[in-house]
Amino acid sequence: MVLVGDPCPPPPAPLIIQLCLDGSSILVGSTDTCPPPPPPPSVLLDIADSLIPDAGIGTKDPYFMAGCVLEENPAGCYTNADGDVANILDADRFIYHAGINLLHRRLEGTGARQGATIPLSMDLVPQDVRRAWRDGWTGSGVNILIYDVFGSSYWNLYGSVRGYMHTASALSIAPAANYYALESDFVPGGDISVRRMSDDTGAIQYIETRIEVVKWLDVVSVRNLPSIDLFDPNNPMAVLNPRTGKPYPIRSAELREIQQEKLNTDILRYLTGRSYTYPDIDLRDAVYVQPAGNRKRPISHPGEISGLMLDYLEDSITHRILVVGALNRYAQHDRAEIPEYSNYPGNGTVYQANFLVEYGGSPFAGDGSVVLCGGWRISTCPAHYRSSGSHAGTEYAAARVAGFAALVRQKFPDLNGAQTARILLDTATYEGLACYPNCATSQYGQGRVDILDALSPIGKLQ
Amino acid sequence: MKFLAYIAVGVLLLLSNIARSVAAMDDGNAMATIALAAKQQNVTPAQPWVSTLRITDDDHAVISLADGERLMQRPKRASSYNDGDYDVSEFYTPDAVRLNMVLHYAGRKAGEIISIGIDSGYRAKKMTIRPALFIGYARSMQVGQAKYFTLVAGGWLGGRITHKACRDDYDRQYYCRSLTAWSDFRPRRHALEYYYQVVYTHKF
Numbered sequence: 001m002v003l004v005g006d007p008c009p010p011p012p013a014p015l016i017i018q019l020c021l022d023g024s025s026i027l028v029g030s031t032d033t034c035p036p037p038p039p040p041p042s043v044l045l046d047i048a049d050s051l052i053p054d055a056g057i058g059t060k061d062p063y064f065m066a067g068c069v070l071e072e073n074p075a076g077c078y079t080n081a082d083g084d085v086a087n088i089l090d091a092d093r094f095i096y097h098a099g100i101n102l103l104h105r106r107l108e109g110t111g112a113r114q115g116a117t118i119p120l121s122m123d124l125v126p127q128d129v130r131r132a133w134r135d136g137w138t139g140s141g142v143n144i145l146i147y148d149v150f151g152s153s154y155w156n157l158y159g160s161v162r163g164y165m166h167t168a169s170a171l172s173i174a175p176a177a178n179y180y181a182l183e184s185d186f187v188p189g190g191d192i193s194v195r196r197m198s199d200d201t202g203a204i205q206y207i208e209t210r211i212e213v214v215k216w217l218d219v220v221s222v223r224n225l226p227s228i229d230l231f232d233p234n235n236p237m238a239v240l241n242p243r244t245g246k247p248y249p250i251r252s253a254e255l256r257e258i259q260q261e262k263l264n265t266d267i268l269r270y271l272t273g274r275s276y277t278y279p280d281i282d283l284r285d286a287v288y289v290q291p292a293g294n295r296k297r298p299i300s301h302p303g304e305i306s307g308l309m310l311d312y313l314e315d316s317i318t319h320r321i322l323v324v325g326a327l328n329r330y331a332q333h334d335r336a337e338i339p340e341y342s343n344y345p346g347n348g349t350v351y352q353a354n355f356l357v358e359y360g361g362s363p364f365a366g367d368g369s370v371v372l373c374g375g376w377r378i379s380t381c382p383a384h385y386r387s388s389g390s391h392a393g394t395e396y397a398a399a400r401v402a403g404f405a406a407l408v409r410q411k412f413p414d415l416n417g418a419q420t421a422r423i424l425l426d427t428a429t430y431e432g433l434a435c436y437p438n439c440a441t442s443q444y445g446q447g448r449v450d451i452l453d454a455l456s457p458i459g460k461l462q
Numbered sequence: 463m464k465f466l467a468y469i470a471v472g473v474l475l476l477l478s479n480i481a482r483s484v485a486a487m488d489d490g491n492a493m494a495t496i497a498l499a500a501k502q503q504n505v506t507p508a509q510p511w512v513s514t515l516r517i518t519d520d521d522h523a524v525i526s527l528a529d530g531e532r533l534m535q536r537p538k539r540a541s542s543y544n545d546g547d548y549d550v551s552e553f554y555t556p557d558a559v560r561l562n563m564v565l566h567y568a569g570r571k572a573g574e575i576i577s578i579g580i581d582s583g584y585r586a587k588k589m590t591i592r593p594a595l596f597i598g599y600a601r602s603m604q605v606g607q608a609k610y611f612t613l614v615a616g617g618w619l620g621g622r623i624t625h626k627a628c629r630d631d632y633d634r635q636y637y638c639r640s641l642t643a644w645s646d647f648r649p650r651r652h653a654l655e656y657y658y659q660v661v662y663t664h665k666f
Contacts, residue, residue: 135543136646411643411645412634412635412643414633414635414645415632419633423632423634450544452543452544453544455543455643456542456544456641457542457628457630457634457636458630458631458632458634459631459632460630461548461550461553461628461629461630461636461638462629462630
């Protein structure tokens with residue numbers, strides 16, 4: 001307020017009462033006016049924490065760089081044992097030492113955010129998953145334990161492609177989750193072996209050390225556990241005599257005892273909190289994702305671990321178990337169906353109620369094959385260092401569902417494991433399946449994950 | 463003399479810029495004008511007067527802060543992540559008429575004005591604006607022949623905004639207005655306006 005050379009200011013204006021045209025306000029006073037038309041709604045939502053909020057369809061996500069470009073991103077490039085700058089995946093889809101190195105960096109939960117190269121095919125990732133990423137739901141902050149064969153030993157990293165592809169499948173859905181590896185060197189009746197992983201150069205850190213700091217895991221994606229085929233597949237109430245190989249009948253109580261004993265081993269002890277080998281691995285609230293198996297039979301078959309789990313484990317655990325069968329492609333892309341190899345629910349409500357189907361193919365482009373070789377160029381890789389990849393399996397389908405569970409747990413961190421599993425099941429759909437709309441629950445269970453529905457409100461808002 | 467007038471104008475403009483915002487400065491200017499006028503005419507208004515009176519009911523389309531700044535359009539519908547359509551209007555419908563008023567009256571001395579105001583706040587199921595109190599003071603003093611200093615200060619206290627989450631059948635939490643995840647909702651902080659001015663007036 002500046003008054004220079006001005007006469008006395010006018011006295012206060014008389015009282016004016018205004019009635020706004022929209023009837024919204026009665027204004028009294030000398031200076032008030034009706035409010036102007038409201039501007040467009042202000043943006044209150046701050047999504048600064050989202051990883052890729054502005055990426056549009058077709059954007060090349062930095063998590064999935066096809067390979068390092070030395071000039072642009074030297075930190076994302078690694079050299080192989082021969083001193084060459086190595087992409088994780090070359091034109092022949094061979095993964096060199098650097099690829100394994102990257103995998104294990106990624107398994108320590110540091111790779112994706114730092115622009116590590118992950119050799120996945122963006123073309124294979126469905127649009128609904130990409131949409132979730134664009135809105136920031138990438139699994140960030142969620143801990144996923146991959147329980148599989150990583151082909152490690154105390155002195156050399158052989159680089160089993162199995163654990164690699166398992167992890168990559170989950171990574172193709174939840175690229176920013178924290179991944180932890182638990183080596184499974186399955187010995188029937190034995191315990192999990194967690195082995196340190198190192199390569200010849202010592203560049204790979206010890207997974208064992210990392211696992212010691214894991215206090216809480218949100219999702220566990222499990223390898224295909226061997227079936228308990230002590231039983232004659234034609235007569236499930238019979239046990240094969242180990243000497244003669246011929247079946248002999250047992251009582252049903254004995255059968256249950258054998259089955260339950262099998263559930264008291266391996267990863268399942270972690271699931272129930274009964275393992276003492278590595279007490280810091282806490283799976284007591286994890287969503288437990290179990291491959292249905294690749295034996296072309298129902299999980300209700302007495303030899304199938306996944307069916308036995310649902311039969312015998314207590315409700316507090318079965319409520320967070322998801323058994324996953326395979327599809328021959330993403331249902332979002334084209335009409336998908338169960339491939340020949342995949343197990344299916346079969347008859348029985350409990351098997352069908354916990355069963356999902358998902359794409360079980362390789363996350364890699366082309367024919368999906370990869371070859372790992374620790375510390376060597378593929379051309380000179382000794383045979384015993386080489387590990388070829390299988391192209392499909394319910395293990396990869398389950399890993400993808402584990403990735404979906406991670407997206408849900410990121411968006412709703414207050415959910416517990418059972419609620420997360422329930423939501424994935426309740427929002428699952430048959431849309432996109434070849435059988436739609438007449439899909440049998442004995443074949444497809446609850447259908448495939450609909451991630452957009454799973455991330456959306458369900459029922460009435462209160 | 464003209465040179466000195468320019469300097470005075472410059473100083474006064476600088477002081478005026480201390481005001482927190484244009485809107486607040488307008489309020490401050492108005493009070494300064496009235497206080498100065500009262501002092502120059504050596505009068506003390508006998509009756510208090512109201513500068514702001516807003517009464518808003520549940521039909522009002524805009525939710526405002528106590529100082530009148532627009533906070534948001536009152537939400538009616540929201541789209542969920544899977545393009546579901548939800549009626550969220552009930553969550554933002556106020557449960558009472560809102561009263562917002564600022565009253566002024568003269569102090570004991572000419573050129574002294576004391577202001578007090580209240581805002582009854584906004585209470586809906588998922589959003590609350592706590593009641594607020596306005597306190598203001600203006601005083602104009604003569605410091606020489608046709609020279610005046612006017613001090614003006616005022617501001618709102620309270621009016622804190624709180625949001626509650628909507629919950630679905632699975633007890634998952636959302637920000638009701640946009641149905642984004644509650645974990646992703648970062649409410650913007652809104653500071654109520656206040657003003658303070660020092661005005662020097664030299665009548666030539």
